[in-house]
Amino acid sequence: MSVPAFHATRNEPNVQSNNLPPLAPAAERLRRALIDDRRIVESLPQDRRPPLISFQRRSKIGNAWAGSSLYSAALQDHFARSLSLHRVTVPSNAVISRQSAPFVSGNGRLSTVLAKPCLDPRKRQRAKWEREKDIANRRKSPGKTLLDPLQHAPLACRGAQFNDEKEASLDPPAKPLTLAQRLGIVARPPPRLTSDEWEIVKDLSLKRDNGVDPCPICQEPFTTEHQVLLSCSHLFHRACLDSYERYVQKKSCPLCREANYEKRLIFEGKKRYLHTAATIIQKTWRMWVKRRRYQTYRKNHPPNDRRLLSSWHMERLSDYTDILAQQVHFESQELQSFLREMDNTLAQSRTTINETSAKFASLQVKACLTQEEWDEITSRACERGLEDDCAICIMPLCPAPKAGSKRPAKQLTLLSCSHIFHAQCLKCLEKFDNNLHVHACPVCRTEYERILL
Numbered sequence: 179m180s181v182p183a184f185h186a187t188r189n190e191p192n193v194q195s196n197n198l199p200p201l202a203p204a205a206e207r208l209r210r211a212l213i214d215d216r217r218i219v220e221s222l223p224q225d226r227r228p229p230l231i232s233f234q235r236r237s238k239i240g241n242a243w244a245g246s247s248l249y250s251a252a253l254q255d256h257f258a259r260s261l262s263l264h265r266v267t268v269p270s271n272a273v274i275s276r277q278s279a280p281f282v283s284g285n286g287r288l289s290t291v292l293a294k295p296c297l298d299p300r301k302r303q304r305a306k307w308e309r310e311k312d313i314a315n316r317r318k319s320p321g322k323t324l325l326d327p328l329q330h331a332p333l334a335c336r337g338a339q340f341n342d343e344k345e346a347s348l349d350p351p352a353k354p355l356t357l358a359q360r361l362g363i364v365a366r367p368p369p370r371l372t373s374d375e376w377e378i379v380k381d382l383s384l385k386r387d388n389g390v391d392p393c394p395i396c397q398e399p400f401t402t403e404h405q406v407l408l409s410c411s412h413l414f415h416r417a418c419l420d421s422y423e424r425y426v427q428k429k430s431c432p433l434c435r436e437a438n439y440e441k442r443l444i445f446e447g448k449k450r451y452l453h454t455a456a457t458i459i460q461k462t463w464r465m466w467v468k469r470r471r472y473q474t475y476r477k478n479h480p481p482n483d484r485r486l487l488s489s490w491h492m493e494r495l496s497d498y499t500d501i502l503a504q505q506v507h508f509e510s511q512e513l514q515s516f517l518r519e520m521d522n523t524l525a526q527s528r529t530t531i532n533e534t535s536a537k538f539a540s541l542q543v544k545a546c547l548t549q550e551e552w553d554e555i556t557s558r559a560c561e562r563g564l565e566d567d568c569a570i571c572i573m574p575l576c577p578a579p580k581a582g583s584k585r586p587a588k589q590l591t592l593l594s595c596s597h598i599f600h601a602q603c604l605k606c607l608e609k610f611d612n613n614l615h616v617h618a619c620p621v622c623r624t625e626y627e628r629i630l631l
Protein backbone atom coordinates (compact mmCIF):
# COMPACT_ATOMS: atom_id res chain seq x y z
CA MET A 179 0.00 0.00 0.00
CA SER A 180 1.46 3.35 -0.98
CA VAL A 181 1.20 6.45 1.18
CA PRO A 182 -1.62 8.84 0.04
CA ALA A 183 -0.67 11.55 -2.40
CA PHE A 184 -1.20 14.47 0.00
CA HIS A 185 1.86 13.30 1.93
CA ALA A 186 4.06 13.90 -1.10
CA THR A 187 2.69 17.44 -1.55
CA ARG A 188 4.14 18.36 1.87
CA ASN A 189 7.73 17.54 0.82
CA GLU A 190 7.73 14.27 2.76
CA PRO A 191 9.52 11.17 1.49
CA ASN A 192 7.25 8.81 -0.42
CA VAL A 193 8.13 5.61 1.44
CA GLN A 194 6.72 2.24 0.44
CA SER A 195 5.15 0.72 3.54
CA ASN A 196 6.15 -2.80 2.43
CA ASN A 197 9.80 -1.91 3.06
CA LEU A 198 9.14 -0.57 6.57
CA PRO A 199 9.32 -2.59 9.78
CA PRO A 200 5.90 -3.40 11.32
CA LEU A 201 4.64 -0.75 13.69
CA ALA A 202 3.50 -1.42 17.23
CA PRO A 203 -0.26 -2.08 17.47
CA ALA A 204 -0.99 1.18 19.31
CA ALA A 205 1.07 3.28 16.88
CA GLU A 206 -0.50 1.55 13.86
CA ARG A 207 -4.02 2.25 15.12
CA LEU A 208 -3.13 5.86 15.84
CA ARG A 209 -1.69 6.30 12.33
CA ARG A 210 -4.80 4.85 10.68
CA ALA A 211 -7.08 7.00 12.84
CA LEU A 212 -5.16 10.13 11.84
CA ILE A 213 -5.37 9.21 8.13
CA ASP A 214 -9.14 8.57 8.41
CA ASP A 215 -9.69 11.88 10.20
CA ARG A 216 -7.70 13.66 7.54
CA ARG A 217 -9.72 12.13 4.70
CA ILE A 218 -12.96 13.22 6.40
CA VAL A 219 -11.62 16.76 6.78
CA GLU A 220 -10.45 16.82 3.12
CA SER A 221 -13.93 15.78 1.92
CA LEU A 222 -15.65 18.68 3.72
CA PRO A 223 -16.27 22.03 1.95
CA GLN A 224 -13.58 24.66 2.53
CA ASP A 225 -15.80 26.90 4.68
CA ARG A 226 -16.88 24.03 6.98
CA ARG A 227 -13.40 22.64 7.69
CA PRO A 228 -12.12 22.93 11.31
CA PRO A 229 -8.84 24.78 11.90
CA LEU A 230 -6.00 22.30 11.17
CA ILE A 231 -3.52 23.62 13.67
CA SER A 232 -1.74 20.32 14.23
CA PHE A 233 -1.29 19.71 10.48
CA GLN A 234 0.05 23.19 9.71
CA ARG A 235 2.45 23.46 12.63
CA ARG A 236 6.06 22.47 11.96
CA SER A 237 8.89 21.95 14.40
CA LYS A 238 12.40 20.72 13.89
CA ILE A 239 13.44 17.44 15.59
CA GLY A 240 17.04 16.58 14.93
CA ASN A 241 17.72 17.09 11.24
CA ALA A 242 14.25 16.06 10.06
CA TRP A 243 10.95 17.94 9.78
CA ALA A 244 8.01 16.59 11.79
CA GLY A 245 4.40 17.60 11.67
CA SER A 246 2.81 14.87 9.66
CA SER A 247 0.92 11.82 10.79
CA LEU A 248 3.61 9.51 9.37
CA TYR A 249 6.38 11.23 11.29
CA SER A 250 4.42 11.32 14.53
CA ALA A 251 3.48 7.67 14.15
CA ALA A 252 7.10 6.74 13.41
CA LEU A 253 8.31 8.68 16.43
CA GLN A 254 5.70 7.10 18.68
CA ASP A 255 6.60 3.67 17.37
CA HIS A 256 10.27 4.35 18.10
CA PHE A 257 9.56 5.34 21.71
CA ALA A 258 7.22 2.39 22.17
CA ARG A 259 9.92 0.00 20.93
CA SER A 260 12.72 1.60 22.94
CA LEU A 261 10.60 1.33 26.10
CA SER A 262 9.48 -2.21 25.18
CA LEU A 263 5.81 -1.11 25.18
CA HIS A 264 5.09 -3.19 22.09
CA ARG A 265 5.42 -6.27 24.32
CA VAL A 266 2.39 -5.19 26.34
CA THR A 267 -1.04 -6.06 24.98
CA VAL A 268 -2.99 -2.81 24.55
CA PRO A 269 -6.82 -2.79 24.37
CA SER A 270 -8.61 -1.16 21.44
CA ASN A 271 -9.19 2.63 21.12
CA ALA A 272 -12.67 2.49 22.61
CA VAL A 273 -11.46 0.61 25.65
CA ILE A 274 -8.40 2.84 26.09
CA SER A 275 -10.57 5.93 26.42
CA ARG A 276 -12.63 4.51 29.27
CA GLN A 277 -10.60 1.76 30.90
CA SER A 278 -7.23 1.65 32.56
CA ALA A 279 -4.44 2.71 30.20
CA PRO A 280 -0.87 1.43 30.61
CA PHE A 281 1.96 3.95 30.57
CA VAL A 282 5.59 4.09 31.67
CA SER A 283 6.29 6.11 34.76
CA GLY A 284 9.47 8.02 35.58
CA ASN A 285 11.29 5.03 37.10
CA GLY A 286 10.66 2.92 33.98
CA ARG A 287 8.06 0.63 35.53
CA LEU A 288 4.74 -0.14 33.91
CA SER A 289 1.81 1.44 35.76
CA THR A 290 -1.93 1.75 35.22
CA VAL A 291 -4.32 4.65 35.80
CA LEU A 292 -7.98 3.90 36.38
CA ALA A 293 -10.38 5.96 34.25
CA LYS A 294 -14.06 6.61 34.92
CA PRO A 295 -16.18 3.43 35.01
CA CYS A 296 -18.07 2.77 31.77
CA LEU A 297 -21.85 2.72 32.14
CA ASP A 298 -22.63 0.81 28.91
CA PRO A 299 -23.07 -2.89 29.91
CA ARG A 300 -21.99 -4.15 26.44
CA LYS A 301 -18.77 -2.13 26.52
CA ARG A 302 -18.09 -3.21 30.09
CA GLN A 303 -18.50 -6.86 29.10
CA ARG A 304 -16.16 -6.36 26.12
CA ALA A 305 -13.58 -4.65 28.31
CA LYS A 306 -13.78 -7.57 30.75
CA TRP A 307 -13.12 -10.04 27.91
CA GLU A 308 -10.15 -7.95 26.79
CA ARG A 309 -8.69 -7.95 30.30
CA GLU A 310 -9.09 -11.73 30.63
CA LYS A 311 -7.44 -12.23 27.24
CA ASP A 312 -4.59 -9.94 28.27
CA ILE A 313 -4.01 -11.87 31.54
CA ALA A 314 -4.08 -15.19 29.65
CA ASN A 315 -1.48 -13.91 27.15
CA ARG A 316 0.80 -12.76 29.96
CA ARG A 317 0.56 -16.17 31.66
CA LYS A 318 1.48 -17.92 28.40
CA SER A 319 4.63 -15.79 27.97
CA PRO A 320 5.54 -14.48 31.44
CA GLY A 321 9.03 -13.20 30.49
CA LYS A 322 7.95 -11.02 27.59
CA THR A 323 6.58 -8.08 29.58
CA LEU A 324 9.70 -7.50 31.69
CA LEU A 325 11.26 -4.11 31.10
CA ASP A 326 14.71 -4.81 32.57
CA PRO A 327 17.14 -4.37 29.65
CA LEU A 328 19.59 -6.85 31.23
CA GLN A 329 16.90 -9.54 31.03
CA HIS A 330 16.41 -9.05 27.28
CA ALA A 331 19.59 -10.94 26.41
CA PRO A 332 18.89 -14.31 24.80
CA LEU A 333 19.25 -17.47 26.84
CA ALA A 334 22.43 -18.44 25.01
CA CYS A 335 24.03 -15.24 26.31
CA ARG A 336 22.84 -15.49 29.93
CA GLY A 337 22.88 -19.00 31.37
CA ALA A 338 23.85 -21.50 28.70
CA GLN A 339 27.24 -23.19 28.62
CA PHE A 340 29.65 -22.07 25.93
CA ASN A 341 32.12 -24.13 24.05
CA ASP A 342 35.30 -23.58 26.05
CA GLU A 343 37.42 -22.74 23.02
CA LYS A 344 34.95 -20.59 21.08
CA GLU A 345 34.67 -16.86 21.62
CA ALA A 346 31.15 -15.43 21.57
CA SER A 347 29.40 -12.11 21.95
CA LEU A 348 27.51 -11.67 25.21
CA ASP A 349 25.28 -8.85 23.91
CA PRO A 350 21.70 -9.53 22.84
CA PRO A 351 21.15 -9.63 19.06
CA ALA A 352 20.84 -6.19 17.45
CA LYS A 353 17.28 -4.89 17.13
CA PRO A 354 16.04 -3.98 13.65
CA LEU A 355 15.99 -0.24 12.87
CA THR A 356 12.74 1.54 13.64
CA LEU A 357 10.99 3.71 11.06
CA ALA A 358 12.11 6.87 12.87
CA GLN A 359 15.75 5.73 12.69
CA ARG A 360 15.41 4.92 8.99
CA LEU A 361 13.82 8.30 8.25
CA GLY A 362 16.61 10.05 10.15
CA ILE A 363 14.39 11.53 12.89
CA VAL A 364 16.33 9.64 15.56
CA ALA A 365 20.05 8.88 15.42
CA ARG A 366 20.93 5.33 14.46
CA PRO A 367 22.75 3.13 17.00
CA PRO A 368 26.49 2.79 16.40
CA PRO A 369 27.49 -0.30 14.38
CA ARG A 370 28.82 -3.31 16.24
CA LEU A 371 32.47 -4.31 16.28
CA THR A 372 33.58 -6.84 13.72
CA SER A 373 35.82 -9.83 14.42
CA ASP A 374 38.92 -7.98 13.17
CA GLU A 375 38.14 -5.00 15.41
CA TRP A 376 37.70 -7.37 18.36
CA GLU A 377 41.16 -8.84 17.62
CA ILE A 378 42.63 -5.32 17.74
CA VAL A 379 40.88 -4.64 21.08
CA LYS A 380 42.15 -7.95 22.46
CA ASP A 381 45.74 -7.24 21.40
CA LEU A 382 45.51 -3.80 22.98
CA SER A 383 44.27 -5.30 26.26
CA LEU A 384 46.90 -8.07 26.39
CA LYS A 385 49.74 -5.66 25.55
CA ARG A 386 48.67 -3.24 28.27
CA ASP A 387 48.86 -5.60 31.27
CA ASN A 388 51.02 -8.29 29.65
CA GLY A 389 48.30 -10.77 30.57
CA VAL A 390 49.29 -11.04 34.24
CA ASP A 391 47.08 -8.44 35.93
CA PRO A 392 44.23 -9.81 38.07
CA CYS A 393 40.54 -9.04 37.65
CA PRO A 394 40.07 -5.35 38.69
CA ILE A 395 36.83 -6.16 40.56
CA CYS A 396 37.82 -9.14 42.75
CA GLN A 397 41.64 -8.85 42.45
CA GLU A 398 41.87 -12.59 41.75
CA PRO A 399 43.98 -13.91 38.85
CA PHE A 400 42.30 -15.24 35.72
CA THR A 401 42.30 -19.03 35.90
CA THR A 402 39.69 -21.33 34.37
CA GLU A 403 36.73 -18.98 34.90
CA HIS A 404 34.97 -17.27 32.01
CA GLN A 405 36.61 -14.00 31.02
CA VAL A 406 34.81 -11.00 29.51
CA LEU A 407 36.49 -8.43 27.26
CA LEU A 408 34.73 -5.08 26.88
CA SER A 409 34.92 -2.90 23.79
CA CYS A 410 36.92 -0.42 25.92
CA SER A 411 39.65 -3.16 26.10
CA HIS A 412 39.17 -3.88 29.82
CA LEU A 413 39.07 -7.45 31.13
CA PHE A 414 36.95 -8.88 33.95
CA HIS A 415 35.66 -12.18 35.27
CA ARG A 416 32.28 -12.84 33.73
CA ALA A 417 30.64 -13.49 37.12
CA CYS A 418 32.21 -10.33 38.59
CA LEU A 419 30.94 -8.13 35.73
CA ASP A 420 27.45 -9.67 35.90
CA SER A 421 27.30 -8.93 39.63
CA TYR A 422 28.52 -5.37 39.03
CA GLU A 423 25.88 -4.75 36.33
CA ARG A 424 23.14 -6.13 38.57
CA TYR A 425 24.33 -3.84 41.36
CA VAL A 426 24.57 -0.55 39.39
CA GLN A 427 21.59 -1.39 37.12
CA LYS A 428 23.25 0.15 34.07
CA LYS A 429 26.07 -0.48 31.63
CA SER A 430 29.20 1.33 32.77
CA CYS A 431 32.76 0.01 32.69
CA PRO A 432 34.08 -0.20 36.31
CA LEU A 433 37.46 1.22 35.21
CA CYS A 434 36.83 3.87 32.53
CA ARG A 435 33.05 4.50 33.00
CA GLU A 436 32.47 3.79 29.31
CA ALA A 437 28.72 3.37 28.71
CA ASN A 438 27.07 1.24 26.03
CA TYR A 439 30.06 -1.05 25.71
CA GLU A 440 29.98 -4.39 23.94
CA LYS A 441 30.94 -7.62 25.69
CA ARG A 442 32.79 -10.61 24.29
CA LEU A 443 33.52 -13.92 26.00
CA ILE A 444 37.20 -14.82 25.57
CA PHE A 445 39.41 -17.57 26.98
CA GLU A 446 42.86 -16.00 26.86
CA GLY A 447 43.22 -16.15 30.66
CA LYS A 448 42.24 -19.82 30.75
CA LYS A 449 44.63 -20.68 27.91
CA ARG A 450 47.47 -18.85 29.66
CA TYR A 451 46.67 -20.54 32.99
CA LEU A 452 46.55 -24.04 31.46
CA HIS A 453 49.78 -23.35 29.55
CA THR A 454 51.54 -22.24 32.73
CA ALA A 455 50.29 -25.27 34.67
CA ALA A 456 51.35 -27.67 31.89
CA THR A 457 54.79 -26.02 31.74
CA ILE A 458 55.32 -26.48 35.49
CA ILE A 459 54.26 -30.15 35.34
CA GLN A 460 56.53 -30.88 32.37
CA LYS A 461 59.45 -29.08 34.01
CA THR A 462 59.06 -31.09 37.23
CA TRP A 463 58.82 -34.38 35.34
CA ARG A 464 61.90 -33.67 33.21
CA MET A 465 63.85 -32.66 36.32
CA TRP A 466 62.91 -35.89 38.12
CA VAL A 467 63.90 -38.07 35.14
CA LYS A 468 67.24 -36.28 34.75
CA ARG A 469 67.96 -36.66 38.45
CA ARG A 470 67.22 -40.39 38.39
CA ARG A 471 69.48 -40.90 35.38
CA TYR A 472 72.31 -38.92 36.95
CA GLN A 473 72.08 -40.86 40.23
CA THR A 474 72.19 -44.20 38.37
CA TYR A 475 75.16 -43.02 36.31
CA ARG A 476 77.07 -41.86 39.40
CA LYS A 477 76.44 -45.17 41.16
CA ASN A 478 77.82 -47.26 38.30
CA HIS A 479 80.69 -45.07 37.09
CA PRO A 480 83.59 -44.16 39.46
CA PRO A 481 84.82 -40.56 39.08
CA ASN A 482 88.31 -39.74 37.82
CA ASP A 483 89.13 -37.29 40.61
CA ARG A 484 91.07 -38.92 43.44
CA ARG A 485 89.17 -37.22 46.29
CA LEU A 486 85.81 -37.93 44.71
CA LEU A 487 86.90 -41.51 44.12
CA SER A 488 87.48 -42.13 47.85
CA SER A 489 84.03 -40.71 48.70
CA TRP A 490 82.49 -42.84 45.93
CA HIS A 491 84.06 -45.97 47.43
CA MET A 492 82.79 -44.94 50.86
CA GLU A 493 79.28 -44.59 49.50
CA ARG A 494 79.43 -48.01 47.84
CA LEU A 495 80.75 -49.54 51.07
CA SER A 496 77.97 -47.91 53.08
CA ASP A 497 75.45 -49.28 50.56
CA TYR A 498 76.73 -52.83 51.08
CA THR A 499 76.77 -52.30 54.85
CA ASP A 500 73.15 -51.19 54.72
CA ILE A 501 72.20 -54.30 52.76
CA LEU A 502 74.03 -56.50 55.31
CA ALA A 503 72.37 -54.70 58.24
CA GLN A 504 68.96 -55.22 56.69
CA GLN A 505 69.72 -58.94 56.25
CA VAL A 506 70.85 -59.27 59.88
CA HIS A 507 67.79 -57.44 61.07
CA PHE A 508 65.61 -59.85 59.11
CA GLU A 509 67.43 -62.86 60.57
CA SER A 510 67.22 -61.46 64.11
CA GLN A 511 63.48 -61.15 63.67
CA GLU A 512 63.32 -64.84 62.73
CA LEU A 513 65.46 -65.75 65.80
CA GLN A 514 63.13 -63.77 68.06
CA SER A 515 60.09 -65.63 66.77
CA PHE A 516 61.88 -68.99 67.28
CA LEU A 517 62.78 -68.12 70.89
CA ARG A 518 59.21 -66.97 71.56
CA GLU A 519 57.89 -70.29 70.32
CA MET A 520 60.34 -72.16 72.58
CA ASP A 521 59.17 -70.15 75.61
CA ASN A 522 55.56 -71.08 74.92
CA THR A 523 56.45 -74.77 74.66
CA LEU A 524 58.42 -74.60 77.90
CA ALA A 525 55.52 -72.95 79.74
CA GLN A 526 53.13 -75.69 78.56
CA SER A 527 55.57 -78.40 79.72
CA ARG A 528 55.92 -76.76 83.12
CA THR A 529 52.14 -76.66 83.57
CA THR A 530 51.84 -80.35 82.66
CA ILE A 531 54.61 -81.31 85.09
CA ASN A 532 52.96 -79.37 87.95
CA GLU A 533 49.60 -81.04 87.37
CA THR A 534 51.20 -84.48 87.27
CA SER A 535 53.20 -83.89 90.47
CA ALA A 536 50.05 -82.69 92.28
CA LYS A 537 48.19 -85.88 91.33
CA PHE A 538 51.17 -87.94 92.40
CA ALA A 539 51.29 -86.13 95.79
CA SER A 540 47.59 -86.84 96.45
CA LEU A 541 48.22 -90.51 95.66
CA GLN A 542 51.10 -90.45 98.13
CA VAL A 543 48.79 -89.00 100.86
CA LYS A 544 46.24 -91.73 100.29
CA ALA A 545 48.83 -94.45 100.50
CA CYS A 546 50.54 -93.26 103.65
CA LEU A 547 47.70 -93.99 106.19
CA THR A 548 47.72 -97.41 107.88
CA GLN A 549 44.99 -99.27 109.79
CA GLU A 550 46.45 -98.21 113.15
CA GLU A 551 46.34 -94.59 112.13
CA TRP A 552 42.74 -94.96 111.01
CA ASP A 553 41.89 -96.53 114.39
CA GLU A 554 43.45 -93.56 116.16
CA ILE A 555 41.51 -91.10 113.94
CA THR A 556 38.26 -93.00 114.64
CA SER A 557 38.82 -92.89 118.39
CA ARG A 558 39.53 -89.13 118.15
CA ALA A 559 36.29 -88.58 116.28
CA CYS A 560 34.34 -90.68 118.78
CA GLU A 561 35.74 -88.59 121.63
CA ARG A 562 34.32 -85.50 119.96
CA GLY A 563 30.96 -87.28 119.70
CA LEU A 564 28.37 -87.78 116.99
CA GLU A 565 25.89 -85.23 118.33
CA ASP A 566 27.24 -82.41 116.15
CA ASP A 567 25.68 -81.35 112.85
CA CYS A 568 27.06 -82.11 109.40
CA ALA A 569 29.06 -78.97 108.46
CA ILE A 570 27.83 -79.18 104.86
CA CYS A 571 24.05 -79.51 105.23
CA ILE A 572 23.74 -78.23 108.87
CA MET A 573 21.63 -81.28 109.81
CA PRO A 574 22.27 -83.78 112.68
CA LEU A 575 24.76 -86.48 111.77
CA CYS A 576 22.69 -89.20 113.48
CA PRO A 577 19.06 -88.06 113.74
CA ALA A 578 16.75 -89.86 116.20
CA PRO A 579 14.81 -92.63 114.39
CA LYS A 580 11.08 -91.91 114.06
CA ALA A 581 8.58 -94.43 115.34
CA GLY A 582 7.36 -96.74 112.58
CA SER A 583 9.82 -95.38 109.94
CA LYS A 584 11.62 -98.04 107.93
CA ARG A 585 14.01 -95.58 106.30
CA PRO A 586 17.69 -96.60 106.81
CA ALA A 587 20.05 -94.25 108.67
CA LYS A 588 22.33 -91.96 106.60
CA GLN A 589 25.88 -93.20 105.85
CA LEU A 590 28.74 -91.22 107.42
CA THR A 591 32.22 -90.53 106.05
CA LEU A 592 35.29 -90.06 108.23
CA LEU A 593 38.11 -87.92 106.90
CA SER A 594 41.78 -88.27 107.79
CA CYS A 595 41.48 -84.95 109.66
CA SER A 596 38.93 -86.68 112.02
CA HIS A 597 35.95 -84.63 110.70
CA ILE A 598 32.74 -86.51 109.94
CA PHE A 599 30.16 -85.62 107.25
CA HIS A 600 27.22 -87.25 105.55
CA ALA A 601 28.59 -89.45 102.76
CA GLN A 602 26.08 -88.05 100.28
CA CYS A 603 26.90 -84.43 101.23
CA LEU A 604 30.66 -84.98 100.79
CA LYS A 605 30.11 -86.70 97.44
CA CYS A 606 28.06 -83.74 96.21
CA LEU A 607 30.72 -81.30 97.41
CA GLU A 608 33.49 -83.20 95.61
CA LYS A 609 31.35 -83.31 92.49
CA PHE A 610 30.87 -79.54 92.75
CA ASP A 611 34.67 -79.09 92.96
CA ASN A 612 35.27 -81.61 90.21
CA ASN A 613 37.81 -79.42 88.39
CA LEU A 614 40.12 -79.61 91.43
CA HIS A 615 42.45 -82.58 91.61
CA VAL A 616 43.08 -82.19 95.33
CA HIS A 617 40.06 -81.80 97.67
CA ALA A 618 40.24 -80.05 101.02
CA CYS A 619 38.15 -80.56 104.14
CA PRO A 620 35.37 -77.92 104.23
CA VAL A 621 36.07 -77.32 107.96
CA CYS A 622 39.88 -77.34 108.42
CA ARG A 623 41.01 -76.90 104.74
CA THR A 624 43.52 -79.82 104.82
CA GLU A 625 43.88 -82.53 102.22
CA TYR A 626 42.19 -85.71 103.33
CA GLU A 627 41.65 -89.40 102.83
CA ARG A 628 38.21 -90.80 103.62
CA ILE A 629 36.61 -93.99 104.77
CA LEU A 630 32.99 -94.96 105.35
CA LEU A 631 31.92 -95.55 108.92
Ligand SMILES: [Zn+2]
Pocket residue numbers: 393394395396397398414415418
Ligand atom coordinates in the same frame (compact mmCIF):
# COMPACT_ATOMS: atom_id res chain seq x y z
ZN1 LIG B 1 36.84 -11.06 39.28
Ligand SMILES: [Zn+2]
Pocket residue numbers: 408410411412431432433434435436
Ligand atom coordinates in the same frame (compact mmCIF):
# COMPACT_ATOMS: atom_id res chain seq x y z
ZN1 LIG C 1 36.69 0.22 30.40
Ligand SMILES: [Zn+2]
Pocket residue numbers: 568569570571572573599600603
Ligand atom coordinates in the same frame (compact mmCIF):
# COMPACT_ATOMS: atom_id res chain seq x y z
ZN1 LIG D 1 25.33 -83.59 105.70
Ligand SMILES: [Zn+2]
Pocket residue numbers: 593595596597619620621622623624
Ligand atom coordinates in the same frame (compact mmCIF):
# COMPACT_ATOMS: atom_id res chain seq x y z
ZN1 LIG E 1 38.79 -81.47 108.72
